[in-house]
Amino acid sequence: MLARPGLPDFEYIKAETFQDVFDWMKEKGDDLKLLMGGTDLFIQMRDRGEGPGFLLDVKGLPGMQEISFDRKNGLKVGAAATLNSLSSHPNLLTYYSILCQAADTVGNYQLRNLATLGGNICNASPSADMSPAALVYDGIVVVESPRGERELSLDQFWVGPGKTALEKDEFLKRIHFPTPPDKAAGSYYKLGRSKMGDLAIVGVAVLAFPDPNQPAGVQFRIGINSTAPTAYRVPAVEEFLAQSPTTDEILYKAAEMAMDISAPIEDQRATAIYQKKMVRNLVYKGLKEVREILK
Amino acid sequence: MAKHTITLIINGQSEELLVPSNMTLLHVLRDQLGLTGTKNGCEAGECGACTVLVDGEPINSCLVLAVELEGREITTIEGLSSNGKLTPLQQAFADLNAVQCGYCTPGMLMSGTALLRRNPNPTAEEIQKALVGNLCRCTGYQRIIDAIMEASRNGGAQ
Numbered sequence: 001m002l003a004r005p006g007l008p009d010f011e012y013i014k015a016e017t018f019q020d021v022f023d024w025m026k027e028k029g030d031d032l033k034l035l036m037g038g039t040d041l042f043i044q045m046r047d048r049g050e051g052p053g054f055l056l057d058v059k060g061l062p063g064m065q066e067i068s069f070d071r072k073n074g075l076k077v078g079a080a081a082t083l084n085s086l087s088s089h090p091n092l093l094t095y096y097s098i099l100c101q102a103a104d105t106v107g108n109y110q111l112r113n114l115a116t117l118g119g120n121i122c123n124a125s126p127s128a129d130m131s132p133a134a135l136v137y138d139g140i141v142v143v144e145s146p147r148g149e150r151e152l153s154l155d156q157f158w159v160g161p162g163k164t165a166l167e168k169d170e171f172l173k174r175i176h177f178p179t180p181p182d183k184a185a186g187s188y189y190k191l192g193r194s195k196m197g198d199l200a201i202v203g204v205a206v207l208a209f210p211d212p213n214q215p216a217g218v219q220f221r222i223g224i225n226s227t228a229p230t231a232y233r234v235p236a237v238e239e240f241l242a243q244s245p246t247t248d249e250i251l252y253k254a255a256e257m258a259m260d261i262s263a264p265i266e267d268q269r270a271t272a273i274y275q276k277k278m279v280r281n282l283v284y285k286g287l288k289e290v291r292e293i294l295k
Numbered sequence: 296m297a298k299h300t301i302t303l304i305i306n307g308q309s310e311e312l313l314v315p316s317n318m319t320l321l322h323v324l325r326d327q328l329g330l331t332g333t334k335n336g337c338e339a340g341e342c343g344a345c346t347v348l349v350d351g352e353p354i355n356s357c358l359v360l361a362v363e364l365e366g367r368e369i370t371t372i373e374g375l376s377s378n379g380k381l382t383p384l385q386q387a388f389a390d391l392n393a394v395q396c397g398y399c400t401p402g403m404l405m406s407g408t409a410l411l412r413r414n415p416n417p418t419a420e421e422i423q424k425a426l427v428g429n430l431c432r433c434t435g436y437q438r439i440i441d442a443i444m445e446a447s448r449n450g451g452a453q
Contacts, residue, residue: 009296012316012362039358042319043339055316057363084352108428110353110406111340197341197427 007042008050014057022146024056025169034058034171036080037116039107040123059116063174069095075137075177079118083130084109086117096177098186098205102133105190108197118172124158124230131158131231132205133188135223137177145170158230181209181219185293189282193269200226201270202278206286208294214242218294220254222283227264227275234258237283246291255284299362305330306374314361321345321356324371332372332401336430343429346402347371353409355428372401375408383450384408384443393442395433402429407443411452417443 012035015021024032032054033041045051058064059080066078069091077086083103086092092100106112106120106129120130121141134154141157142149146169157165166172186207192198205223220241225231237257244250259280264272298313305328314323321338324330324347336344338357345356348370375382381389384407394400403426410417410425417425422440431439446452 006322007317007319010316011297012299012360035363038360038363039340039355042358046338104424107340108343109409109425110343110346110355110428111358113349113352113354114340114358196424 005046005049007045009053010045010051011054012057013054015061018061018144021056021058021061021144021171022169024054025171028052028054029168032056036064036119037082037114039111039115040119058171064118066174067092071179074179077117077175077177079122079172079174080116081118083112083115083117083120087112095180096133096137098133098136098188098207099130099177101186101188102129102190102203102205105129105188105192105196105200105203117175121154121157121175122164122166122172124160124162124164126161126229126231127200127203127226128231129190129200129203129225131225132203132223133186134175134177135231135233136186136205136207136221137180138221140176140178141172142174142176143170144173149173151176155230155233160229180207181211183294184209185290187286187289187293189286191278191282199269202226202264202275202282204279204282204286206283206290208287208290210294211242216242216244216246218242218246218291220287220290222258222286224258224262224279224283227262227279229263232261234261236261241287246287248288251287251291252284254287255280258283301362301365303361303364304366304368306370312361316360316362318361319357320347320359320361320364320369323361324356324369330371330373334398334401336398336402341428341430342399343402343406343426344399346405346429348405348409351409351412353406370405372404375404382408382446382452384411384446384452387442387445387449388439391438391442391445393434393438395431399429399431399433403431403439407439407446408452410443411447415451416447419444 033052035055035057064078064080069075087100087103120128188205190203191201203225207221211219237254262279264275266272324333334344336342340355340358347356
């Protein structure tokens, strides 16, 4: 007996051009979904026993799996680039280490050979593993439609659990990460029920870099997932940190501020109060770690 | 539902197949080709019993449609040994009794083979990380880790 029922019926279509995508999306509307890695989509379809009538495979389109970097323009990641292709990319390990760290916490190695950055971002799960890292690197999503490209910041793109700002005729083409400031140091902590492979109860990315214009001499960026309807930055905490010397007391106060901003719900993975306290603990841990790297 | 004619290179052999859109690689291997060494466990990308190599990299065959893989090279557990001769990793699993019920073993061997190809001398921690997606409820993993280390000293994946 099968552990789960097979996939419901649908028609598979492979897109050859971007025009194909526009045409199919227009013709089929809500009865069509774009297919990249499929690692979330197929599981949802199996669990629900139903899904769209058409899956349009877009990962073979030009540029969709490309990863390119130069110091002037930063990093461009095609929406269908797999997580393993990110975490093994030499430029990413050098300049965007938290993206690699975060990618390595998603599911398992086999899954990451299929799962894509674009899929993780488009699912808009509050607990998406790539979100905190993408936020602290100021990720910008580039969406395509018959009207051309437009760019959105991640906080514009994620509008709620599973909800994005994509219009009906738009799809995610690539994600752009500007070159991080010089000497940026990062850390990523993910708490799951097991040490590896589980969904995040809380994930915290911290990026810090020297900035002589700030009273603290340093600027911090903090990205947090799994504890609000979308993943989020905490600008008030970042501003507070920039204004004050980075003593243990100040870092702890900042971590408490982040805890107060977090708004988790009770769920099967953890109670809300536990998640809030872990936001504080992981933010504190991350801040201390990057402060030591920058010393 | 329309069917698609596709060609896959399975264990070095070109196979022309007629597959419905919603058929995963796992079901093509097991039900159409009779390659039942690849196991069906969770069908959710968690247990790794269905792990096969696509162009040398391990994937969960339960999470990919056969039609997505047109022209790609698939290696299953049946394709590891040649002329009845086990690979060093298979031999190490046998020698060290890294098997109890055996259901996870094909997936373990595929993940282990891919690991040894990309990292011929892994540490125990690197092996643990590479096997996060391969669950075993019998062995406690220690002998599996030992066997992969043994194989790394004895010819690697091959």
